[in-house]
Amino acid sequence: MLEVRDLVVEITVHRRAPIRPVRGVSFEVRSGQRLGIVGESGSGKSLTALSLMGLLPPRARIASGEVYLRGRELTGLSERELAHVRGGQISTVYQDPMSSLNPLQTVGHQVIEAICAHEDVGRREARDRAIALLRDVGLPEPERRVDDHPHEFSGGMRQRVMIAMAICANPDVLIADEPTTALDVTTQARIMEMLERLVDERRLGVILITHDLGLAAAFCDDIHVMYGGRIVESGRAASVLREPVHPYSEALIESICGLDRDVDRPIAAISGHPPLPNELPSGCPFHPRCGYAHDLCAREAPRPLEVRGHLAECHFPVGGARS
């Protein structure tokens, strides 16, 4: 349903060469599929999401590549046409519920606005739909709360409102960009539960963007791991978690502190830090931090290989040779 091919995002920098935080990303999302894009900050995942919506910041643009939604190419659309697509066919829920709602308008007004942007409905009916939606996302007493302002809600409740706004026009694809990072763990769990239910009920395609591998593994069917602006590993969620193929995925999983860990064992952090888009290492972007690196890794960028059912970009995948 949603197909991304070789997406490259470029940011112009004052008086210097432009940088490319997204360097050729390809994936697809089918109806009802839950896709996870996992990576650290700086991997380019959020910019990918923004570019799908056509909401890149002023200095950024899609340099090359295509995005197809239901067969229709999004990259060349005018602002007017894009406005139609946003909310109606593809929607995003963002990370910061505290500031993502207009503080001056009631919550109900904002949901109604989202509904009316895509459908010609009367005020009365829109309001009823809004209340029903708010109930659906688990907001208590929606008939009363619909006239409250955002500052009267907690973070978790605001995020529910955001989700309500995102799905109200029945989009095909929902992008959730770190939807629960700003929330405490219990709220996180509840929101993800609610999201799961909605996704199943409405057969939405979901792209969950997160740095939390565990979250992605629990929620998603398939996972793409991003590093240095490229997808370095793709596969079924459970499989990537249990048997990672790319050294980066492996290192990520190793660094998770499970409760059942041996307390004396040091935390296996990945040494170094993720590369900035203007300081990308030659060859494979991960090689300076990779435990398995060889000379070849610094010279040549790896091409995608199929290894044990995953697609990975590595010269020397974990667990031995190509399948």
Place this chain on the structure above:
Amino acid sequence: MSSATPAVHADAAAPARADSVGRRLLRRPAAAVSAAVILILIVVTVGASLFAPYSPTAANYDLLFAPPSWAHLFGTDELGRDLLTRVLYGGRTSLLVAFAATTFAMVAGVAWGFTAALREGWIGEILMRVADMLMAMPVVLLGLVLVAAFGASTLSMIIILGVLFTPATARIARSTLLVELRSEYYLAAVSVGASGLRIVARELLPNTLPVLTARGTLVLAEVIFVEASLSFVGLGVQPPDTSWGTLLQQGYSNLYRSYSYPIFPGLVILLAVLVLNTLGDNLQKVMDPSRS
């Protein structure tokens, strides 16, 4: 990553700000041009006797209300005196009054503001509430009242304008000091046992200077503006003293006979105020990059 004692690092960080501010400022084209223009203005007005082409009292009865020409770049006035010369000499008064008044306002304001900051609690609150109230009123209005009370003259202008702008400076002095009082190096100094308010003031004051200078530049601009306004209605600098405002007034009364007479002093005032505003704005932006 290890972290060294905050006190050591912070001390090194504290004094470096003043000169780097200056350098960063001059890199901005608008600021550099403004600084240059204001320096030129100061030089030509203070050195009016050197730069003026004629004597300010040299009347030329053959050439009354002459339009601008090569001989008289700004034209002449009702007595045939060269207007450019009069503008330069007038500038001397205007700038003198402005600088003196601003200095007064800064000193008084800093004293007021620092006291309010150091004496937290209701004394500080009252001091600031009064300052707020005074700031809310238009300066021209209050100026007129004070002129009514104390008469108009060059000296009274300096004092009145100084007094008028003290509340604004007091406010900013207080808020800057409050910020410094919460900074690490101050807490470190106190915890190390730095004695006496005076020693601490020697640490804190230099760090508040950049902000105060920026505000001072803006105040200077407004003082020139208000002095010109008051002199224009005849309630500021009194003849025979000349300032840009009095020149404008004379130009205004002779409006129908010479357009250049009021226009040139007006343009000079505009230039001075504009340039000082730009300089002040840029100073503020340089010191707080989040604002630019």
Place this chain on the structure above:
Amino acid sequence: MLRYIARRLVTSVALVFLGSVLVFLLMRVIPGDPTITKLGGTIKDVNPEALAAIRHQLGLDKSIPEQYVSWIADMAHGDLGNSYFSQFSVTTLAGQRLGATLELALMAMVIGLLIAVPASVAGAIWPNRVLNAVLSGFAAIGIAIPTFVIGILLIIGIGVELEWLPTQGYVSFQRDPFGSLQSTLLPAITLGIGVAASTMRILRPSLVDVESASFVRTAKGKGLLRRQVVMRHELPNASIPAITAAGIIVAHLVGGAVIVEYVFARPGLGTLLVDSVFQRDYGVLQALVLLAVIVFIVTSLVVDIALGFLDPRLRTKAVR
């Protein structure tokens, strides 16, 4: 909401009283005795009986607190006191002039906002470099240029050279509405430019700030068109700092009105004020100044209430 308004009302009344005390004291502290000036002589040749009579007439023989109380009491009854020099009461004098000043101020506000708001919004919708440079330049010059300079330029340009509009005097609105507007237009534009510039200086950066706010991204993400995002989400939020600064803008307006009335020879409250300063007519002066203080406090109150309507966060007690 009501509690918020009530609180602000109480503070305002308190401030008015505080202001009146300050004004009163200031007048009494002034050196020089107005009675002597009124009698037109120096201390030596003044008849002590005449002096005492004048003092009694002006109420200056009572003690200071008594004077204050009677002044305030009179004010509350609408009696603004009497001019020390002419035989008119301040109320009469001010009443004659009020129309001119009010018309000027209102027109200037309207013109100022009509320039500032569309210009700022245009700058936000079309991020064209040239346009924004022009707008910033206009705003910078607009606040740097003294009102009387604009006035003079307009007089020369439009009044004298082109002869499109009258350059002085005032026609009462009741008598001749169209003529009144004509005579007010030039002064109102003069003042309005300053208002526009001050407003733009706050509104434009505010719109830029709002542009990068999260909820704007959300609004766009909902599928709203650019103009809907700007009008419904950006502008209301960006207006808040501008409305908060309205008090300062009104202050500039009043100060500027005094000058503009002088330049255009308009018989308004501003010229009355200037004249009273020249004549040391303290009766008029103290009443006018107190009126000005009240105007500011009321403006500030209105601004706060307006903000309360606009921004629901202000109505709740800060529980941060």
